[in-house]
Amino acid sequence: MPTQEGFNHFxxxxxxxxxxxxxxxxxxxxxxxxxxxxxxxxxxxxxxAVIGPLLFAIGxxxxxxxxxxxxxxxxFGIPMFFGIRITQFDAAILVxxxxxxxxxxxxxxxxxxxxxxxxxxxARSFALDEMDILRRILAPQALIVALPLTIGVLxxxxxxxxxxxxxxxxxxxxxxxxxxxxxxxxFIVWPVIGATYLxxxxxxxxxxxxxxxxxxxxxxxxxxxxTFAFD
Amino acid sequence: xxxxxxxxxxxxALWDGxxxxxxxxxxxxxxxxxxxxxxxxxxxxxxxxxxxxxxxYIEAFRNISFLVLIFFFYFGLPELGIFISAFWTxxxxxxxxxxxxxxxxxxxxxxxxxGGVKDAATAFGLTTAQRIRLLELxxxxxxxxxxxxxxxxxxxxxxxxxSTITLNELTNAAKIIASTTFRPFEVYFLLLILYSILxxxxxxxxxxxxxxxxxxxxx
Amino acid sequence: MIKLTDVRxxxxxxxxxxxxxxxxxxxxxxxxxxxxxxxxSTIVNCINGxxxxxxxxxxxxxxxxxxxxxxxxxxxxxxxxxxNFNLYPHLTNIENITLAPVRVLGVEPKNALADAHDLLHSVxxxxxxxxxxxxxxGGQKQRIGICRALAMSPDYLxxxxxxxxxxxxxxxxxxxxxxxxxxxxxxxxxxxxELNVARSISSRIVFLEAGRxxxxxxxxxxxxxxxxxxxxxxxxxIASANGL
Ligand SMILES: Nc1ncnc2c1ncn2[C@@H]1O[C@H](COP(=O)(O)OP(=O)(O)OP(=O)(O)O)[C@@H](O)[C@H]1O
Ligand SMILES: [Mg+2]
Numbered sequence: 001m002p003t004q005e006g007f008n009h010f011x012x013x014x015x016x017x018x019x020x021x022x023x024x025x026x027x028x029x030x031x032x033x034x035x036x037x038x039x040x041x042x043x044x045x046x047x048x049a050v051i052g053p054l055l056f057a058i059g060x061x062x063x064x065x066x067x068x069x070x071x072x073x074x075x076f077g078i079p080m081f082f083g084i085r086i087t088q089f090d091a092a093i094l095v096x097x098x099x100x101x102x103x104x105x106x107x108x109x110x111x112x113x114x115x116x117x118x119x120x121x122x123a124r125s126f127a128l129d130e131m132d133i134l135r136r137i138l139a140p141q142a143l144i145v146a147l148p149l150t151i152g153v154l155x156x157x158x159x160x161x162x163x164x165x166x167x168x169x170x171x172x173x174x175x176x177x178x179x180x181x182x183x184x185x186x187f188i189v190w191p192v193i194g195a196t197y198l199x200x201x202x203x204x205x206x207x208x209x210x211x212x213x214x215x216x217x218x219x220x221x222x223x224x225x226x227t228f229a230f231d
Numbered sequence: 232x233x234x235x236x237x238x239x240x241x242x243x244a245l246w247d248g249x250x251x252x253x254x255x256x257x258x259x260x261x262x263x264x265x266x267x268x269x270x271x272x273x274x275x276x277x278x279x280x281x282x283x284x285x286x287x288y289i290e291a292f293r294n295i296s297f298l299v300l301i302f303f304f305y306f307g308l309p310e311l312g313i314f315i316s317a318f319w320t321x322x323x324x325x326x327x328x329x330x331x332x333x334x335x336x337x338x339x340x341x342x343x344x345x346g347g348v349k350d351a352a353t354a355f356g357l358t359t360a361q362r363i364r365l366l367e368l369x370x371x372x373x374x375x376x377x378x379x380x381x382x383x384x385x386x387x388x389x390x391x392x393x394s395t396i397t398l399n400e401l402t403n404a405a406k407i408i409a410s411t412t413f414r415p416f417e418v419y420f421l422l423l424i425l426y427s428i429l430x431x432x433x434x435x436x437x438x439x440x441x442x443x444x445x446x447x448x449x450x
Numbered sequence: 451m452i453k454l455t456d457v458r459x460x461x462x463x464x465x466x467x468x469x470x471x472x473x474x475x476x477x478x479x480x481x482x483x484x485x486x487x488x489x490x491s492t493i494v495n496c497i498n499g500x501x502x503x504x505x506x507x508x509x510x511x512x513x514x515x516x517x518x519x520x521x522x523x524x525x526x527x528x529x530x531x532x533x534n535f536n537l538y539p540h541l542t543n544i545e546n547i548t549l550a551p552v553r554v555l556g557v558e559p560k561n562a563l564a565d566a567h568d569l570l571h572s573v574x575x576x577x578x579x580x581x582x583x584x585x586x587x588g589g590q591k592q593r594i595g596i597c598r599a600l601a602m603s604p605d606y607l608x609x610x611x612x613x614x615x616x617x618x619x620x621x622x623x624x625x626x627x628x629x630x631x632x633x634x635x636x637x638x639x640x641x642x643x644e645l646n647v648a649r650s651i652s653s654r655i656v657f658l659e660a661g662r663x664x665x666x667x668x669x670x671x672x673x674x675x676x677x678x679x680x681x682x683x684x685x686x687x688i689a690s691a692n693g694l
Contacts, residue, residue: 065426066391077416122536126550127525162296190303201294
């Protein structure tokens with residue numbers, strides 16, 4: 001039997017620290033990823049030349065390759081190739097932001113395209129400028145479509161954050177690894193870590209459902225049944 | 232020295248890694264399909280309690296990070312006196328985890344086809360089991376093919392995570408090459424492209440299958 | 451004045467407008483008739499700038515759709531009502547009406563609201579101001595569509611088959627509103643399939659076939675027996691339209 005140290009109160013601190021890292025990486029990459037992804041979607045929707053298709057192609061590669069390889073590429077590859085330094089945390093943020101953006105650009109584009117094209121043409125015929133059309137016609141309608149899809153992306157990205165432990169970021173999963181090696185109690189450590197992720201995901205879903213309900217109650221969808229009754 | 236001459240000697244190793252990735256993917260696709268179908272059938276036909284159990288299973292596996300699941304089994308199984316290779320640990324966990332998503336996709340298909348088919352089949356005197364096996368499941372699969380395809384493409388990408396439990400698949404092979412050649416950027420970039428091509432090919436195959444399977448449904 | 455000169459448009463080699471010359475003076479109400487696919491909507495959308503002609507000129511007063519500034523001015527002066535209403539579903543009816551006046555004309559929101567309420571009142575939809583379009587019947591939706599256009603205080607109105615998706619009763623509601631506008635001297639181009647509508651409110655009839663204007667005559671001439679005996683194609687068009 002290996003020597004077992006058992007748990008002590010420092011482990012709880014460790015867990016909290018890991019949770020903090022996981023949450024901050026998740027929040028930062030989600031905020032920037034959603035923003036960037038939305039911009040990408042808008043660029044694609046308005047068929048901005050060169051940069052639109054280019055960003056989308058990059059997104060395609062990001063969505064079709066393993067995040068672990070992307071992390072290796074950025075953390076080990078970029079410093080070696082370009083001779084610049086990059087911290088583990090920055091590499092993690094960079095990769096996860098880009099990933100979230102890649103998925104959100106798809107969500108955003110399909111949400112924008114779900115808005116009837118006639119709406120845009122009508123607004124144009126009233127001399128509304130493109131900024132106004134985007135803000136007041138497209139965005140509010142696209143948002144309703146995008147919201148549930150976004151929640152799905154974010155729940156998934158919360159799980160994906162665990163991969164940053166492979167480049168040494170001291171996140172929740174890394175903490176699990178450390179505690180596992182210290183205590184040799186996989187049946188305590190991993191269920192606790194797993195439950196933490198579960199709670200994070202469920203919290204995101206719950207928040208999303210709440211938002212969705214509010215959007216629906218205040219908007220025209222509150223009366224969707226009547227739509228069908230008339231049309 | 233050029234990248235190509237640097238990497239040349241490692242091509243056999245990369246090929247071996249690729250074969251392992253292919254093998255672990257194939258086995259896990261099969262496994263997750265079995266797990267998912269079983270779960271979907273239980274959830275759809277098994278009554279309230281069974282359906283609830285299936286839902287809990289699905290929610291749990293969808294909302295826990297795969298890396299955590301893999302570590303749980305990789306470090307946990309030996310404690311129970313079960314010693315299986317990294318390969319089979321990977322297949323086991325991928326089957327269980329992706330199975331949860333597969334179950335969702337097939338359930339959606341099943342709920343979709345039930346109605347009319349059910350009455351017609353019952354009228355022909357099929358037993359419930361026959362009806363599910365011969366009619367509803369095949370029809371549901373046809374509808375679910377596309378979502379299943381993207382799940383399996385995702386599964387292939389997820390096999391890269393097995394590099395963390397020392398499985399010598401594509402990513403792990405690349406890791407070794409990167410550290411030996413001191414060309415991590417080129418190696419990982421190449422790997423990124425390789426995976427993209429691989430998943431792209433898979434999507435094309437799925438698309439073809441979808442078109443074929445649904446050719447009678449064309450409107 | 452709206453003036454189209456030798457306007458041409460084709461889609462992928464298919465000629466849709468084949469040299470349109472059309473002038474509409476202030477105060478006139480012109481109906482455009484013609485079979486499905488004749489190019490009626492395309493003419494309307496060339497005027498409001500939703501379709502760019504391949505060649506020819508489209509002028510509204512002194513402005514041209516060909517340049518950005520002109521187009522913007524034209525869109526301010528000339529409002530369109532659409533066959534399928536095209537109301538913004540996420541906005542309330544009154545918000546549908548006030549959006550463009552506030553954002554484009556710079557009307558104070560308070561004043562825009564007051565104006566919108568007046569308009570709603572005039573079409574009998576006052577109590578529906580804060581509902582959403584989805585809660586209205588087709589005829590009510592189209593009256594909101596008309597209010598939305600009128601809220602721009604336009605000099606010209608383009609009405610593209612605005613009663614086609616309505617049943618006779620709702621059509622009557624909308625036509626009543628149009629008659630009020632005629633009385634006020636509004637300049638209108640009206641695309642319609644309904645001969646009665648064309649007959650009851652327009653001063654001139656333009657008959658379109660395969661992207662060309664076949665005839666452009668006074669309403670009374672168009673519906674006279676002598677004219678119809680001369681123009682067999684139009685006679686059969688009218689016969690089939692009445693048959694429907
Ligand atoms: N964006 C487009 N792309 C290709 N073809 C088009 C487009 N818009 C219109 N057309 C074609 O141009 C022709 C004229 O269309 P238009 O909508 O002007 O007809 P219309 O007279 O309004 O017919 P309807 O009575 O059915 O509304 C049709 O054959 C139509 O298919
Ligand atoms: Mg038309």
